[in-house]
Amino acid sequence: MLNHLSIYLASILAAQSVLAAGKGxxxxxxxxxxxxALESIIVSDNLAIFFDRATNxxxxxxxxxxWGALYNLETNTASPLTPVTDSFCASGGMLSNGTMVSVGGHIPVIPQAYDGRMGIRMWEPCDDPNGVGCSLFEDPDNLHLAETRWYPSSLRVFDGSLMILGGIHEGTPFYNTDPVNSFEFFPSKDGGVPRPSDFLARTLPANLFPRALALPDGKIFVAASNxxxxxxxxxxxxxRLPDIPNGVRVTNPLDGTATLLPLHPPDYIPEVLICGGSNSSGLIPVEQLSSQxxxxxxCSRMTLTREGIKKGWEIERMLEPRMMSEMILMPNGQVVIISGAQTGYAGFGTVRDPVSNSSNSDHPAFTPSIYTPDAPLGKRISNAGMPTTDIARVYHSTVTLTQxxxxxxxxxxxxxxxxxxxQYHSEFRIEYLNPPYMTVERPHISNAPKKIAFNTKFHVDVSIPSGLRKRNIKVALIxxxxxxxxxxxxxxxxxxxSQLSENGKILTITSPPNNRVYPPGPAYIFLTVDDVTSLGVRVMMGNGASPPVKNQGVRI
Incomplete structure (x- = not known):
């Protein structure tokens, strides 16, 4: 026991020594x-796509x-894209074949854009690292949603298609007063007929952008309101599951944030984490609400097993209140809680005292925190060593992990x-939050397969800096x-x-058992050794076929 403890402590000290050489x-x-960039998605190693409202x-x-842009992360420059319909407050994701799909939107206010509420915008996989020769595809007359949707959510599910949830038919200033209480899919299921949802009807009026997470058995966890x-x-x-405790609401316009915590073999037990939001009931007229x-x-956390659901939500507290923050899964398994405001609500110009006659929120949260899932309750959230920015990221801001x-x-x-x-003007500055490993020598992955089948072993070549202990290896599929x-x-x-070869140069990795643990489609593999993380390597999980795809691998 003492020997194991000494090895663990030596590993921690070695990692700290390597990271101490960097900038933090x-x-x-x-x-x-x-x-x-009120919507953003990474579509390749070097490229991100942004969408905005069609305005000015x-x-x-x-x-x-x-109102669409292709952003090059290598050159830090933006070039215009040409969506046909207005993508304001849309959603999106990747399909099993690697195509990015943006869904929903708004009624335009400029003549060059068309009604985006049924919009489907597609970006197919692009081989050119700078996006040369690649473009958005949109044909609103022939390719569109079944219902008009503004403020919907979407996510890739086990057959590689996109599930689209909720939204609002017509623009309203704050609450969801013209709801779309249904689900649909792209490509469509059920002959294109949306599926009504009692849950969405029950969670009005503060249920826009439902927080939907794909569970490892193929079912979908959804949070809306409380x-x-x-x-x-x-x-x-x-x-139905237990309500979020203490009356906290977590969907727009009372935006909290949610994530599925990292899944671990062999059991892949799902745990959800929901942080921030508002104690407002959702029934208070908006003109009585305050930006202050x-x-x-x-933060509310629950294990989605029979025993975990019976136990219910476990409560902990962030270091500050947050509205409109995001949680980003890091390759070492930690979660970064970032951005948002400490007071107010989502939206603009509707509360009784909007800041600068516009922002419904105030007091930006400038310092990120780190959530460590396997730390003891009460010690999971810290901002020790975290920097503070001076750029407010409140309503209509985005953040994403990159390659x-x-x-x-x-x-x-x-x-x-x-x-x-x-005070809270339109923000165009791009900012990066760099972890400590960005300024030290990092592990490297090469010769990874382009496509990876489920429930298989595959090999990659690795180079691990000599200062890192090879006993502490994590391989993340993200x-x-x-x-x-x-x-x-x-x-x-x-x-x-994973298992490292005796010469330390080949890593044998076991892929997820099936397409429910990881829905088929694009992924990045990151190698973390002693808390120092490699660049990500882009792969395709599954055969890369267009959805819907059949079950792959083995059930757990």
Missing amino acids: WHFVQNGTSGIV DPLQVDNHTA QTMIYDIETNTET DPASDQ RGNLMLAGSNPNGEVVNGT DLGFSSHAFHSSSRLVFMD
Whole structure:
């Protein structure tokens, strides 16, 4: 026992020694987005796609403002894309074949855009590292949703298709007063007929952008308002779960954030974490709400097994209240809680005292925190060593993990259009939050297969710096997700068992057992040795076929 403890302590000290040679966590501002990045998704090692409202962004295309942009993470420059419909407050994700799909949107306010509420915008996998020759595809007359949806959520499910949840039919200033209480899929199921949801009807009026997470058995966890449930796609049934404690609401316009914590072999037991939001009842008229009302500092965690559900939610507290924050899964299994405001609500210009006559929120949360899932209760959240930014990331801001292993922050615009000169103006500056491993010698993965079948062993070549102890290895399979409105849809981390060869140069990895533990589609593999993480290697989990795909691998 003592020998194991001494080995563990030596490993920790070795990692600390290596990381101490770097800069530690730090922010870097580099580049501008061209449009307000109120939706963002990484589509390749070097490229991200941003969407905004079709209004008056500075980036131009075809003699009018652009509301889509391709951002190059290597050069930190933006180039315009040409969506046809207005992508304002849409959602999106990746399909099993690697195609990015953006869904929903808004009624346009400029003549160059078409109604986006039934919009489907597609970006197929692009071989050129700079996106040359690649473009968005959109055909609204022939390819569209079954219902108009503004403020929907979406996520990739076990057959590789996109599930689309909820939303609102027509623009309303704050609450969901014209709800879309249904689910649909892309490609469509059920002959294109949406599936009604009692859960969505029950959680009105503060249930926009439902927090939906794909569980390792293929079912879907959903949180809306202060209620939660599990949805079974195959039987079209909803099973109610315990309400989020203390009346905390977590969906727009009372935005908390949610994530599925990392899944570990062999059992892949699902745990969900929901943080922030508001104690407002959702029944108070918006004109009685204040930008100075405190957000919630509550985090609620539950294990989604029979025993865990019976035990219910476990409560802990963040270091500050947060509205509209996001949680990002890091390759070592920790979770970064970042961005948002400490008071107020989502949206703009509707509470009784909007800041600068616009923002419904105030007091930005400038310092990120780290949540360590396997730490003891009460000791999981810390901001020790975390830097503080001076760029407010409130309503309409985004953040995502990149292939480089750092976080890219973009957007923020609690205004109805591009506005300058106010306290919370339209934000175009791109910012990176760099972990300590960004400035030290890092492990390296090479010769990974392009496609990986489920429930198989595969080999990669690795190079591990001599200063790192090879006993402490983690291999993470990550979906980088789609960021919008304080929620990182489809975000996922599955740890994979691995074995290092005697010469320390070949790593044998066991892939997830099936397409429910990791829905088929794009992924990044990260290697972490003694808390120092490699660049991500992009792979395709499954055969890369278009959805819907059949079950693959073995059941657990």
